[in-house]
Amino acid sequence: MKRIGVVVKPDPEALGTADALEAWLQDRGVATLRRGNTATEEGPGPDGLGCVFVLGGDGTFLSAVRWLGDHPIPVLGVKFGEVGFLAETTADDLYGAAEAVLAGNFSIQPRMRLQITVQRSGHARWQETVLNDAVINKGTLARLASIQTFIEDHYLTTYRADGLILATPTGSTAYSLAAGGPVVHPQVPGIVMTPICPFTLTNRPLVIPDTASVMVRLEPNSATMILTLDGQAGLEISDADTIVVCKSPHPVHMLTIPGKDYFDILKAKLSWSGGRV
Secondary structure (H helix, E strand, O other): OOEEEEEEOOOHHHHHHHHHHHHHHHHOOOEEEEEOOOOOOOOOOOOOOOEEEEEOOHHHHHHHHHHHOOOOOOEEEEEOOOOOOOOOEEHHHHHHHHHHHHOOOOEEEEEOOEEEEEEEOOEEEEEEEEOOEEEEEEOOOOOOEEEEEEEOOEEEEEEEEOEEEEEOOHHHHOHHHHOOOOOOOOOOOEEEEEEEOOOOOOOOOEEEEOOOOEEEEEOOOOOOEEEEEOOOEEEEEOOOEEEEEEEOOOOEEEEEOOOOOHHHHHHHHOOOOOOOO
16 A cells, blocks of 8 residues: 545544544555545545545545546545444544555455436436435425336336435445335345335335346426435436436445444444444
8 A cells, every 4th residue: 555545524523533644654654645525626536546544424435435436446434423334444443444454454345336327318418326326306396206117128117206216235224224225235236226205105115136227217297306316416307307227337345344344333323232333
């Protein structure tokens, strides 16, 4: 590791910890690249980084992932404040994790992302990748949305609901979980479809293979809706748009430290019995 990125949220504790971490790394001959948690922040790209430490919550982590784009650079989340599902370690264990990283005592776990393409008149007008989810949500109007949904060009149903969440296994513990969706282990290959407050109670969350593609469009004369990606970017959509969702060929490379377990984080976040993180 000759150069490490540090992405930090604008919090006094996190910023102070980032200062100390950079000094600690530089004492060991490792150069650093500091960045805030705004995806549009100006500055150099991530090329040449051995890994990236993210000091903050899940929002900061998602911002860091957007900055990395398709670069296969390992990312380590360090939580501040509330427990985050995307954090691998805590501020108290930061230097132990950093020692492990410099010693090469870590592994890489690829996390699936979704590729979201918004098409209009046969042309792609917007394309992004997400680690957690793409959410189609109603705007200022209170009426239900009518969202036509196809899987592999086969008509599934028209959701009459407040919206629809399309999530990765990683994102299954985010907005999808709050909307009643299932918890899916990150290594289970699938795409989670969760309607938000559906009018028809038999419209339940659905997990489909990650090899499938999903096509979504609004019924004619529908009100304008908002498509939100990882809570980081948004776009107004109308019945002239078709949204195509499929597995991205570029996963996020999560850096994992020995002794850390996904189920420990899950139990702590959901307040299950069996210990805390």
